[in-house]
Amino acid sequence: MxxxxxxxxxxxxxxxxxxxxxxxxxxxxxxxxxxxxxAPAIPDTLQQRIAACTACHGVHGEGSPDTGFFPRLAGKPAGYLARQLQDFKDGLRKYAPMEYTTRFLSPEYMQEIAQYFAAQQVPYSPSPVPRVSADVMKRGETLVTQGDPARQVPACSACHGSQLTGVQPDIPGLVGLPYDYLSSQLGSWRTKTRAMAAPDCMAEIANRLSDADISAVSAYLATRELPADMHAQAPGSIKPPLRCGVLEAHGSGA
Structure with a gap:
């Protein structure tokens, strides 16, 4: 690079x-x-070299809540961020600008970038949410906190932490993410434009949700009150209800 x-x-x-x-x-x-x-002197610093990242994701990786499609990187587990960069490079995630950006990155450089953004601590900003009924919001709360056993859909909190702030080192937080980003990513798992190592637990879950369920979950997560402590939970503090290839490969979440 x-x-x-x-x-x-x-x-x-x-x-x-x-x-x-x-x-x-x-x-x-x-x-x-x-x-x-x-001619201006260009410093050879990490901040300068990740200008391609910060141009879309914000100077500190705070994301772009106004558009919703450039997610927050700041404070997410470093293992998760590095894995997403690798997934774009390997073609598991489909988005041309990110696939191009990661094409020549080494695993060590991906880790350096991930560690930088994981260490950033910046406030969350509210993002636009479509108007939904109280019933829709209630359905979203039920799916997030309890799941739907009839459809074999576990609660989001069962994997992403009791406060939905993620779990170190590989599971991202969901609370505070924009509605548009959340709904588009769940849709991406259904359309196979986003994937993880097999068995792909998120693809299984997304395909068990209806379109209305995806909208309800996204609306509830985007409007849920942020907890006082937004840090990800400690490693090993949750036991995933489904087999998940990424977690098994890294020995996390057990």
Missing amino acids: ITTAARHPRFAHGLAILAVMALWLGGSGASLRAADDA
Whole structure:
């Protein structure tokens, strides 16, 4: 991966244009040196190198609650974030900009990026939620906190933590995420544009939910009051009700 803008061909191309302009204007060698000296120094820092991430996900990975489709990265478990980068690289998750961004990232670099965003602590911002009835919101609360045994749908809290803030090191928090993002991701598991290592427990759950259930769950999670402590729960503090390939591979959640 290119680590400084100075090594990027577009950056070099820009310098070449400056040089040609100086010659065209009758500039001397001193003018060319002045143009080169005026070029901004690009720091070789992690913050600079993850500019492609922060352009969409926010300076601190706070997400874009107004649009809903660029999720929060800040404070999520590092293991989860690194796995998502790998999933985009491996084609398990389908989104062209992310697939391109991760194409040449090493596992070590993915871990570095994940650790950076996991350490960020910034406030959550409210996001737009469609108007839904009290019955819909009640259905969402039931699915999130109790599940639906008749459909073999476990409660979201059974995997994502009692306060829905996630579980270290691999399970993300759900509370506070935008409605549009939540509903689109559940839909992505149904359309096979998002997947995990087999057995894919989230694909199983998403396919047991109706369209109305997905809307209800997303609305409830997006409007649920945030707990005082938004940190993910400790490793091993939950026992997943379904077999999940990612958790089995990493020995977490048991």
